[in-house]
Amino acid sequence: MLIRKQIAILLSTLCLFTLLGSWTWNSQAEAAGTWKQIWSDEFNGSNGTGVDGSKWNSETGAGGWGNNELQYYTNRTNNAYMDNGNLVIQALKENYNGAPYTSARLTTAGKFDVKYGKIEMRAKLPYGKGIWPAFWMLGSDIGSNQWPKSGEIDIMEYVGANAPNTVYGTIHGPGYSGAGGLSAAYTIGENISNAYHTFSIEWEPNVIRWYVDNNLYHTRTSADIGGNQWVFDKPFFLLLNLAVGGNWPGYPDASTTFPQKYAIDYVRVFQRSGDTGNIVALKATANGKYVAAEDYGNAPLLARSTTVSDWEKFELIDLGNNNVALRSLANNKYVSADNTGASPLIANKTAIGTWETFQIGTTADGKRTFKSLANNQYVCADNYGDSPLIANRSTISGWEAFEVIKQ
Numbered sequence: 001m002l003i004r005k006q007i008a009i010l011l012s013t014l015c016l017f018t019l020l021g022s023w024t025w026n027s028q029a030e031a032a033g034t035w036k037q038i039w040s041d042e043f044n045g046s047n048g049t050g051v052d053g054s055k056w057n058s059e060t061g062a063g064g065w066g067n068n069e070l071q072y073y074t075n076r077t078n079n080a081y082m083d084n085g086n087l088v089i090q091a092l093k094e095n096y097n098g099a100p101y102t103s104a105r106l107t108t109a110g111k112f113d114v115k116y117g118k119i120e121m122r123a124k125l126p127y128g129k130g131i132w133p134a135f136w137m138l139g140s141d142i143g144s145n146q147w148p149k150s151g152e153i154d155i156m157e158y159v160g161a162n163a164p165n166t167v168y169g170t171i172h173g174p175g176y177s178g179a180g181g182l183s184a185a186y187t188i189g190e191n192i193s194n195a196y197h198t199f200s201i202e203w204e205p206n207v208i209r210w211y212v213d214n215n216l217y218h219t220r221t222s223a224d225i226g227g228n229q230w231v232f233d234k235p236f237f238l239l240l241n242l243a244v245g246g247n248w249p250g251y252p253d254a255s256t257t258f259p260q261k262y263a264i265d266y267v268r269v270f271q272r273s274g275d276t277g278n279i280v281a282l283k284a285t286a287n288g289k290y291v292a293a294e295d296y297g298n299a300p301l302l303a304r305s306t307t308v309s310d311w312e313k314f315e316l317i318d319l320g321n322n323n324v325a326l327r328s329l330a331n332n333k334y335v336s337a338d339n340t341g342a343s344p345l346i347a348n349k350t351a352i353g354t355w356e357t358f359q360i361g362t363t364a365d366g367k368r369t370f371k372s373l374a375n376n377q378y379v380c381a382d383n384y385g386d387s388p389l390i391a392n393r394s395t396i397s398g399w400e401a402f403e404v405i406k407q
Contacts, residue, residue, distance in 0.1 A: 175228035219320030297331035341375030
């Protein structure tokens with residue numbers, strides 16, 4: 001929302017998959033089992049009252065807001081008010097301090113921010129030419145770290161008449177901002193503004209996932225930004241706004257009716273609870289022993305442990321499209337098929353790239369396989385598990401299969 005030209009959209013529909021038997025990767029299961037609500041606004045204030053000042057700031061002013069927008073943002077209850085359990089952000093066509101429209105822009109800056117979590121809104125969106133509602137986040141250090149270095153996560157943007165059935169999710173950072181932001185679209189079979197929908201992200205180390213109505217449609221990881229900096233490893237605050245006009249949505253015309261109302265049922269933030277979440281152990285079918293990142297991760301992975309300690313525990317990170325990464329709890333580093341897969345697997349990398357990405361599969365008897373994206377070869381517990389794990393097999397037998405056991 002800060003600086004935007006027409007965004008080039010990458011359409012990607014991702015399939016959910018089962019990782020650990022009945023333990024599935026979907027937002028409902030995670031919210032029930034491993035997400036704990038830490039903050040919310042249910043917008044249940046008396047009708048006509050303003051926002052809760054302990055939670056929200058009202059940013060005010062005009063000047064285009066970096067996008068050639070037309071509205072003047074105010075702190076009036078004309079533009080942001082409670083209505084039957086909703087926050088309504090209302091855009092009005094009126095002359096106000098030299099601007100032809102008014103609206104509201106709310107932030108939690110200085111009052112609430114979060115590093116990692118599930119951030120969700122349920123809302124009914126306004127619709128019209130030049131109408132641009134958004135639900136998004138900015139890095140809390142933006143005062144000292146200029147955008148886009150501060151980072152931006154767009155959880156939901158909607159440009160109405162330009163694409164009435166579609167919403168967008170995007171990240172912006174240094175080297176991938178404005179028209180170069182990393183974006184995807186979610187489209188349904190009717191005008192999205194016809195009904196309430198939920199819009200959310202699940203933001204975890206090195207990965208952000210976007211959902212509409214609990215349907216995953218977009219995943220971004222630190223592997224997607226090339227040599228640029230991944231800036232989504234610090235606290236961010238929340239923003240809600242309704243812009244009128246701008247470079248991306250265009251400008252109101254005779255078809256655009258006013259007032260325009262952005263009705264928000266709730267905003268909720270969750271973080272992982274004490275549940276171990278995605279921590280797993282890998283048991284090699286080759287010998288029935290656990291894979292260990294021995295010597296605190298300084299030695300190659302080897303399947304020779306009979307019990308599970310931190311050396312045998314890994315965080316299984318969902319990267320989308322059936323791709324995963326493994327972070328060793330022995331040293332908090334990522335497992336890598338080093339040297340383009342020619343060397344044994346070792347937990348020695350601090351970021352996720354191609355060498356650290358594996359495609360997870362399932363055998364006929366329910367075991368798991370890991371194919372390295374470094375060389376498209378399967379990980380093998382070679383020599384009945386007596387040799388270090390290495391990604392060097394083109395077919396699957398017992399040596400290439402593992403039990404993935406949640407800890």
